[in-house]
Amino acid sequence: MKFSYLSAVATLAAAxxxxxxxxxAQFTVQGSINGLANNGLVLASGGENLPVxxxxxxxxxxxxxxxxxxxxxTVQHQPDHxxxxxxxxxxxxxxxxxxxxxxxxxxxxxxxxxxxxxGLTAAADGTARTLVLLNGSAGGSVTxxxxxxTAGAGDFVFGSTVADGQAxxxxxxxxxxxLFCTVTNGTGVMHEVAVSNLLVNCVPQ
Amino acid sequence: MKSSYLRAGLALLCAVILSxxxxxxxxxxxxxTITYNGVxxxxxxxxxxxxxxxxxxxxxxxxxxxxxxLGNDETFDVEIxxxxxxxxxxxANNINKANVYTVYYVAVTCTATPHVLGGTVKGLRGTGLVLxxxxxxxxxxxxxxxxxxxxxxxxxxxxDGSPYGGTVLAQPAGQTCKFDSALNPGTMGSADQKGxxxxxxxx
Numbered sequence: 001m002k003f004s005y006l007s008a009v010a011t012l013a014a015a016x017x018x019x020x021x022x023x024x025a026q027f028t029v030q031g032s033i034n035g036l037a038n039n040g041l042v043l044a045s046g047g048e049n050l051p052v053x054x055x056x057x058x059x060x061x062x063x064x065x066x067x068x069x070x071x072x073x074t075v076q077h078q079p080d081h082x083x084x085x086x087x088x089x090x091x092x093x094x095x096x097x098x099x100x101x102x103x104x105x106x107x108x109x110x111x112x113x114x115x116x117x118x119g120l121t122a123a124a125d126g127t128a129r130t131l132v133l134l135n136g137s138a139g140g141s142v143t144x145x146x147x148x149x150t151a152g153a154g155d156f157v158f159g160s161t162v163a164d165g166q167a168x169x170x171x172x173x174x175x176x177x178x179l180f181c182t183v184t185n186g187t188g189v190m191h192e193v194a195v196s197n198l199l200v201n202c203v204p205q
Numbered sequence: 206m207k208s209s210y211l212r213a214g215l216a217l218l219c220a221v222i223l224s225x226x227x228x229x230x231x232x233x234x235x236x237x238t239i240t241y242n243g244v245x246x247x248x249x250x251x252x253x254x255x256x257x258x259x260x261x262x263x264x265x266x267x268x269x270x271x272x273x274x275l276g277n278d279e280t281f282d283v284e285i286x287x288x289x290x291x292x293x294x295x296x297a298n299n300i301n302k303a304n305v306y307t308v309y310y311v312a313v314t315c316t317a318t319p320h321v322l323g324g325t326v327k328g329l330r331g332t333g334l335v336l337x338x339x340x341x342x343x344x345x346x347x348x349x350x351x352x353x354x355x356x357x358x359x360x361x362x363x364x365d366g367s368p369y370g371g372t373v374l375a376q377p378a379g380q381t382c383k384f385d386s387a388l389n390p391g392t393m394g395s396a397d398q399k400g401x402x403x404x405x406x407x408x
Binding site (some may be wrong): 134136138139141162163166167168169170171172186187188189 | 337339341361
């Protein structure tokens with residue numbers, strides 16, 4: 001009698017343990033989002049597209065996946081003026097970790113600022129002349145030398161890029177010796193494409 | 206006889222112990238890094254208050270090493286002896302007992318003093334004027350009394366020694382405004398620069 005109780009209890013315990021594992025575990029393909037400040041982002045995983053609104057700090061796909069199922073999160077469509085990437089946990093196997101936790105990071109698109117210069121010739125004795133252009137206090141500067149010019153003309157580009165939507169304003173911080181340079185198209189707002197229409201013209205003083 | 210040997214031995218032992226602890230006989234170089242926000246300004250000097258050593262810093266130097274070596278467990282206290290002109294420096298990881306985990310990590314951070322950038326718009330009548338210092342913008346509205354001067358201030362301050370260059374991003378209705386070249390572009394000095402002039406004329 002005693003033994004049969006014991007075996008009954010053991011059977012029950014085994015059944016309970018099995019039930020515990022039972023019914024395949026479901027995992028949500030999800031993650032956090034950093035820096036999303038515009039609409040238009042669409043993430044994709046397993047054929048499901050997930051539009052994500054501006055300002056969202058997390059995402060979760062509707063369809064859950066079984067334990068052991070591989071997943072892959074991709075950026076299907078970029079938001080306006082920004083570029084997002086799945087910077088960690090883009091792919092894996094459900095259940096490898098307790099939960100799926102991918103990270104999507106977004107940053108404002110940035111474009112170069114540049115243009116052409118003319119009249120920047122070397123001095124009469126052959127020494128190179130340089131001028132320094134400035135994009136405000138925080139936008140960096142670019143030094144242009146007559147040594148890199150062909151007949152005093154050439155292209156220049158600022159080392160620092162300008163974010164989409166940000167203003168720029170270029171002035172001549174340092175004039176070349178004996179020349180006076182002026183900037184045309186020096187101010188504007190960066191939008192969608194690189195700016196390459198700045199014109200710097202130098203004339204003898 | 207016995208006791209005098211003992212005394213000599215004790216004295217020797219004391220000498221050995223003392224020299225082991227001894228100040229200045231260590232081999233640890235008290236050192237660290239200097240980071241700059243804005244332009245590096247001249248005049249910084251550090252002091253290790255524990256042994257009194259003062260160390261003038263070459264302008265723009267990103268590392269420093271005190272010349273007096275420290276022994277294990279010797280205390281150090283690195284402080285700013287003299288602040289640079291036009292900047293403020295702070296120290297971190299600066300007080301501890303010397304060992305290989307502490308002496309190399311004194312961190313000095315110097316921030317050039319920020320100043321206000323602004324000036325006066327003359328002859329402004331139309332609306333819509335936007336001035337820019339790079340990406341930093343300020344809108345200027347015409348004065349209530351026609352012909353009066355209007356003052357403006359850029360929202361972002363500019364560090365001592367940093368360059369600035371004001372431009373007109375958007376012209377006011379019916380007018381053309383231009384920065385006077387006397388002070389623009391320029392380099393921020395040791396005080397607020399509120400002297401920029403923008404002249405507006407009717408189209």
